[in-house]
Amino acid sequence: MSAVPEPILEIKSVSKFFGGLAANSDVSFTMDEGMILGLIGPNGAGKTTLFNCITGYYPPTKGEILFKGQRLNGMTPDQVCKLGMVRTWQKVRPLAKLSVLDNVVVGALVRTGSVPEAREIAREQLHVVKMAHKADFLAGGLPIGERKKLEVARVLATKPDLLLLDEVMGGLNPAESEDIIQLILDIKKRGLTQMVIEHDMKAIMRISDRIVVLNSGEKLAEGAPQEVVSNPEVVTAYLGEAHV
Ligand SMILES: Nc1ncnc2c1ncn2[C@@H]1O[C@H](COP(=O)(O)OP(=O)(O)O)[C@@H](O)[C@H]1O
Ligand SMILES: [Mg+2]
Incomplete structure (x- = not known):
């Protein structure tokens, strides 16, 4: 009998309050190594x-987050990144006056x-x-399309095991989005685990x-993607957004 692999990420009852607003409320799920998890919502x-x-x-207001079995609560983004988890930003802000490399x-x-070694890694990721x-x-x-890819190269250069992409296709035209889809699938083939926030339902599916x-x-x-998009509650949530 083979052992069940541990999830790479465990989100346990995470809540985040901003004053009276519950931006996250008792959210729980896990991720297995190598998977792509789509995170969607209005x-x-x-x-x-x-x-x-x-x-x-x-810091979450409540709950805990385990990455590779390790509790992350209280860690800084730097520490989390060193452990092998890194995110991209919805609004990409490259260091404009520096070269792409x-x-x-x-x-x-x-x-x-x-620095020579860092340059070597950077060239590989480009x-x-x-x-x-x-x-x-x-x-x-x-x-914009290349800024988004540069952002992905920058986080890949930190040699993560888990990559979190926040609307990396936002603002892109169909050809540029297709480029990103292929890139995400390529990154998966390289063995990385990814959590992807995306508005484009076709892409996320x-x-x-x-x-x-x-x-x-x-x-x-x-x-599973099919199961989720045919869920009436999900359809209603999205229709709600369309009517706002
Ligand atoms: N730093 C913050 N301070 C106060 N409210 C915030 C902050 N960040 C997000 N929010 C609020 O939390 C809610 C969720 O925001 P967000 O996580 O950005 O949503 P999404 O990424 O799904 O569009 C929104 O109502 C937003 O206004
Ligand atoms: Mg957002």
């Missing part, structure tokens, strides 16, 4: 807040004190996101092994 559902709680930007070097320096030819460009001059739906801070549903 605007203001608490998706980004949950990323912030998981990655150490906010140097932006990624900043990520790589999490793992090594050697290759992964298919931006090696842009290494010497100024990051500030990149169009294609890439996710499982989907968790948040609504008003609470977990509304969880399951």
Whole structure:
């Protein structure tokens, strides 16, 4: 009999209050290694807040988070990153006056004190996101699609086991989004685990092994993509958004 592998991430009854507002309310789920989990929900559902709680930007008001069996509560984002979990930002802000390569070097320096080694890692990651030819460009001059890929390269350079992507397709045209979908699937093939916040339902259906739906801070549903989109409560939550 083979042992059941431990989940890479366990979210246990996490709540986050801002004054009287419950941005996250008693949210629980787990992630297995190598999977892609889609995190969806209407605007203001608490998706980004949950990323912030998981990655150490906010202390959860209640509950606990275990990464590779280790309790994260009280850790800083830096400490969480060193353990192997890193997130991207919904609004990407590259270091505009640095080159594309140097932006990624900043990520790589999490793992090594050697600048030549960091450059080596950074070049590899630019290759992964298919931006090696842009290494010497100024990051500030990149169009949005390439800024998003640069952001992914920067976090990949920290050598994570678990990657959290916050609306990495937001604001992109269909061709650029397709590029990102292929990149996410490629990252999966490399063995990384990913949690992906995304508004585009077609995209999330294609890439996710499982989907968790948040609504008003609470977990509304969880399951296989087909199961979740045919859940009447989920449909209502999204229709509600369309009518706002
Ligand atoms: N730092 C904060 N202070 C106060 N309220 C916040 C803060 N961050 C988020 N919120 C509120 O928490 C709720 C969830 O926000 P958010 O997690 O950004 O949602 P989503 O990413 O699903 O759109 C919203 O009502 C938002 O206004
Ligand atoms: Mg958000």
